[in-house]
Amino acid sequence: xTEVTQTPKHLVMGMTxxxxxxxxxxxxxxxxxWYKQKAKKPPELMFVYSYEKLSINESVPSRFSPECPNSSxxxxxxxxxxxxxxxxxxxxSSPRGSGGSYNEQFFGPGTRLTVL
Amino acid sequence: QKEVEQNSGPLSVPEGAIASLxxxxxxxxxxxxxxxxxxxxxxxxxxxxxYSNGDKEDGRFTAQLxxxxxxxxxxxxxxxxxxxxxxxxxVRGGGTSYGKxxxxxxxxxxxxx
Numbered sequence: 719x720t721e722v723t724q725t726p727k728h729l730v731m732g733m734t735x736x737x738x739x740x741x742x743x744x745x746x747x748x749x750x751x752w753y754k755q756k757a758k759k760p761p762e763l764m765f766v767y768s769y770e771k772l773s774i775n776e777s778v779p780s781r782f783s784p785e786c787p788n789s790s791x792x793x794x795x796x797x798x799x800x801x802x803x804x805x806x807x808x809x810x811s812s813p814r815g816s817g818g819s820y821n822e823q824f825f826g827p828g829t830r831l832t833v834l
Numbered sequence: 835q836k837e838v839e840q841n842s843g844p845l846s847v848p849e850g851a852i853a854s855l856x857x858x859x860x861x862x863x864x865x866x867x868x869x870x871x872x873x874x875x876x877x878x879x880x881x882x883x884x885y886s887n888g889d890k891e892d893g894r895f896t897a898q899l900x901x902x903x904x905x906x907x908x909x910x911x912x913x914x915x916x917x918x919x920x921x922x923x924x925v926r927g928g929g930t931s932y933g934k935x936x937x938x939x940x941x942x943x944x945x946x947x
Contacts, residue, residue, distance in 0.1 A: 749933055751933070759939075760922055760937030760938065760939060760940055761878065761922075761937060763934055763935070766933050766934070768933065773933075774933070774934060806877070808877055808878070812933065815933075816933030817933065818933075819865040819866055819885075819926065820865070820866050820885050821866070821926070821933060822868065822880055822883050823868070823880070823924075823933075823935060824880055825870075825877045825878050825879070825880075826877060827876070827877050828876075828877045
C-alpha cells in the first residue's frame with residue numbers, strides 16, 4: 719500500500735455541525751500533516767504530527783481540532799466552522815519524523831469541504 | 835520579499851518542447867527542495883525532490899539545484915499535453931523547522947498540441 723487515503727471526498731456542513739475528516743496511510747510513515755488549500759493558492763500548513771505527537775500548530779483556530787490515534791491514522795475534527803473555511807483539506811505523510819531534513823511529503827487526494 | 839518565488843506564468847509551450855520552471859528561495863539554510871504537479875481539482879503529486887547541488891534526472895524530468903544562487907529549476911523534456919498543470923516549488927527550511935514546507939505560488943503550464 720503506497721498511498722495516503724482520505725475520507726470523505728466531499729463534505730457539506732452547516733456552521734453548527736460537528737464533523738470529522740479522516741486520513742490513513744499504511745506505509746509506516748512517521749510524520750503526518752494537515753494542510754488547507756484555497757482555490758488558486760498553494761497549500762497552507764495547519765498541523766504536523768511526528769511520531770504521533772503534535773509538533774506544529776500553525777496558530778489554527780480552535781474550531782479545528784487534530785487527533786492522531788495511532789501511527790497510521792490522522793483525524794481533523796471540525797466544529798462551528800465559518801463559510802470562509804470552505805477549502806480543499808489535504809493530508810500528507812512523510813517517511814521520517816518531521817524534524818528530518820530529507821523527508822519527502824506525499825499528499826492524499828483531499829476532502830473538498832463546503833461550509834454553508 | 836516572498837520566501838519562495840516561482841516564475842510568473844502562465845507558461846505555454848508546444849508539444850515536444852522543453853518546459854523550464856524556475857524557483858528562487860530566500861532562506862540560505864534551506865536543505866531540501868521539492869516539485870509538485872497539481873492538476874485542476876486534484877491534490878499535489880510529488881514528481882521530483884533534490885537535496886544536493888547539481889542535476890537530478892528522472893525520465894523526462896530534470897531538477898537542478900544551485901544553493902549558492904538559491905535557485906532550483908525543473909525541466910520537462912518532450913512536453914506532452916498531459917503535463918499541463920500547476921507546478922508548485924516547495925522548500926524545507928534549515929534549522930528546526932520541523933518539516934514545514936514553504937510553497938511558491940505555483941506556475942501554470944499549458945502544453946498545446
